Amino acid sequence: MAYCTVSARMDTEVKAEFFQVCEELGLSPSTAINIFAKAMIRKNGFPFVLQIEKPSQETMKAIEEAIEEKNLVGPFSTGDDVMNSLKA
Known part of the structure; x- marks a missing residue:
């Protein structure tokens, strides 16, 4: 399987928190991004609901x-x- 590099820009604080969560889960950031990409492929869209929460x-x-x-x-x-x- 051939691999390629994907580059993304994000806020410095978001990156630091993302890396911290990945570390706590025992994942590399690359693995976490691959999991997300495969979930998107499987769902043919976001693997979670994108919505604005409104109180009842x-x-x-x-x-x-x-x-x-x-x-x-x-x-x-x-x-x-x-x-x-x-x-x-």
Whole structure:
């Protein structure tokens, strides 16, 4: 099998973090990139979903209530107080 070199530009901090994760996984950066390329070929596209995460309406309502300081509970002194509040 013949090999070739692929060059990519990336932010210096991204490269450092990428190399660190590869090292922790026991992979070389080259191996990680090859795994990604083979996954793209297998899926005929990205091997993960590319999407913008949007909070649900329920979550958005809770965020708005928190900003407006509505329907707040607590503070709690113990974990039991939290659990009792959740059960109520």
